[in-house]
Amino acid sequence: MLQYSGPEGGRPFDPADPGLDVPYDDEPPPQLLPLTPEIVISQMTGSRRLKMATECNELISATDWADLHPGETLPTTTAAGVGPGAERAVQLGGDGTPLVAEFAATELAALVHSSSWAGARLIGDALDLRHRLPRLWSRICETEIEAWQARRIAQATRHLTKHEAGYVDAAVADLLGRLPWGRLQALVDAAIIEANPERAAQLADLVGKADKKVHVGQSDDHGLTTVYARVDAAAGIWLDAIIDRLADLLAAQGDESSKDNRRATALGLLAHPARAIQLLTTPVTGEEAGTDTAGPDTAGPDTAAPGMSGTDTAGTDSGAGDDDEPDLFDAPEPPEPDLPDPDGPEHPGTPGRPLTEAEIIAAVRRLDPAKLRPRVLLNLHLAEQTVRTGTGVARTEGIGPQAADTVRAWLGDCTILLRPVIDLPGGLTPVDAYEIPQAMRDHMQLRQPVSSFPFAASRGKLDLDHTIPYRPGCGPGQTRIANLAPLSRLEHRLVTHGDWSRRQPEPGTLLFRAPHGHIYLVDHNGTHPLGTTSFAQAVWNTATPEQPARPGADGERARGRT
Template sequence: MFDTLGGLDPAAVVDRAVARRRAADAAEAELLGLAAHWADLHPVPAGDGSPDRVRVPGMERSMRLAGPGTPEVAEFAAAELASALGLSTAAGQLLVGDALELRHRLPRLWAAVATGTLPAWRARLLAQRTRCLPVEAAGWVDAQVVGFAHKIGTARVVALVEAALLRFDPEQAERRALAAAERRGVWVGDEMTDGTRSIRIEADALDAAAFGATIGRIADVLGALGDDDLADVRRAKAVGVIADPQSTLDLLSGPGPQADQEENPGALDTARTASRRRGGRAARVVLYVHLHADALRFHGAPATEAGRGGAVGRVEGLGAVTVQQIRDWVGRTDVTITPVLDLGDRASVDAYEVPDRMRETVLLRSPCCPFPWCNNLTRRKDLDHVRPYLPPSAGGPPGQTTPGNLAPLCRRHHRLKTHGGWSYTQPEPGTYLWRSPHGRRYRVDHTGTAPLDHTA
């Protein structure tokens, strides 16, 4: 099979790979349809549940393999199909369950799979997430994501599933939150590998954010004092600083690292235990909360009232949370309210550097790196000039640094654009048209990524 591929040039390799991927997607979609039909052929065992049926321990029972409202299936049905496909029985039950979840509770996504719009593997990942939802919530997710489930990473769609649970079944969401709180802890690995050990932390989301901010601040201090290790290494060193509370206090208070270096050339040697930094306050944590007015209006209302029993907000970097959780977080710390930025602001500057307010505008407008299929939602991004910046002294026009000429690229894709032969334009703020080195084109906007017709 592979002997025939040697004569393909790069463009032909991509064309062949796309064709094979589409064929595989079509086959996977048909397999889902066959799995659903297999369930139809194996309904609840005859007489199961009837009071006069003699039952012996271990006999076949009926099972619901998907969410509420889906038909039950004979317990042993999936084993034969799974064996024929080279799957375990559990994997076979998952396949059949995914098909039933999509067909009965997510009909729009099921139709998108049937028409080839949505790859079956993406649909299955969503189906596995929605099983815990009540019928109404699953229908809401189905309606919300069908238009762009094929354009964005699964993690971003899964956030909608979490929001649906909070909105339509706040009691279950509360039970899950309480259970998660009981699982909090800090675990230090038992094994040492080349002098390092791992630490795993499960903590309240706000506490985790504050801890991460403090780790970052200490790492910055070490860097300012002359530590030239990589940022991640300095963050690991910060754990050692925090392990000594007095060292942490010393590090986060005092006249600042520059003064220490001037007074004591060996300051770096003592930075890990007794360095100083200007301003002794804890690291600042910023929460970007996106909250609809209805979330406040219906807070505390019954779930039947306009389907908004669970008032939901979205916290950048954390996902969907209840309004009550937001209130709890706000009540535990000092709060600074900043003005809402106008994301349609077309202000510009002549300098290459991006002003802080403009950076905020671009990051809030495009929270995800706009490279095709990228899922990077962090704020650690480079603001790239889509049309390369030309200094005014070299004839560049005024106002080149403006939200309409900036893109928040993650470092990997910034490098790929700069050195990898990719190019792009921004016909309007927040919409990006990409062209690959071999001529493939993609449109990326707030709905995700859409491949465009291939041009040579």
């Protein structure tokens, strides 16, 4: 029988007893304060501050522990004549950090209930921050940032020299706490490349060769399996594009399954090259045999980082080079049927009859391989200095910052079609319609590729919210760059149908007010929480927008929600 253990000892478990969780005594239950949103908000923010302080203090204590266990008096790991197994001096951090006694990390790790390896890494990260990333370390000492984010940056920059690490520190230290980690990590990666472009390109080549692999998992009882692949970013772009192309062709031939299902079928088709080529060379209404339509935008727009003086956009329109084409014809060549030229007006084979493998092979021999390549749109943003010198950072959406040399290698065997650069600072002419013209959408996506909501990480295909709601007949130019802000669908619903409010005092600078009064300022530097102070309310009131005139109101302005 289950027993309940309370202050008065155990008693039999009775499911029908509604007072089971109350001990047997005559004392009334303690009176609790009524639960209010303000109490919960205070608990949450207080817990976060306490957690930040605890983890920052842990890093400070790790450096103190290292100072108490210096390694100067011990032989280094490369010293000769040291007894086997004896303690040595080790450098747990990067260039410029002091030596530490090897065994010190183990005792520290035991104190915090972690492994010796984790203890050594904690000391190494803390020493990197103190000696190589001084701006981040200052913010750690002031408990202004999350310790785990600072540690990730220390680990990412460990291979850099002390001077190069300082460059990254200066570039990103002020942004911690304002951006979600996904966006911040992209800036860290870019700063690492800028610190030493040549080494970044070499490291990318070495890591790429070491980490590439393909793994096929075990099939489940539904006959499905998982395919995992880690390939060059350029190869991943081409693979995604050709899969999408095949999926669209399957739909054109009557496959009514979902796009994801057709993409999975398309990947399987690549295991049968002849069948895939047959599908790629089958005419589709509105296309010529053997040609290609635009593939997916596998890399969308991205904004230039602060300080970049110019941008450039390049589109690629080819796949792997001709020399990389697989040799499908090692076997003796079969008799070649009498087929029309596939580049001519008539497609090979008899309508309604599937081609044989021999017919496909014969037709493929006459094809221009470039006609089978998918078309890929790749938006690159390059600083003017990178264009002039050929070294630096190239920013690509969906891939992240890359060394310019790496991107040059991607494009080295492609047919490139350059598209005009959208004039980001110039803006576009406002329109008097709720619908947003495509050119304006493209402009906004390049200008602000991520959501404008506080701490948001959403990017890609976002809604464009009218920060001053559109009102039919209330004046021209309501749909304009200065009145649009990218939001995810949920965030758009929050400001349209929920209790969140938003204002855009300047293009790209927004203020949001949460349901219980907390105010956030969001700009190109990230999110700045202003809280609920009188200053925050004054900033909010100052940004009060003026609505377009109501019809027949003789110029009277309708005020927005406050």
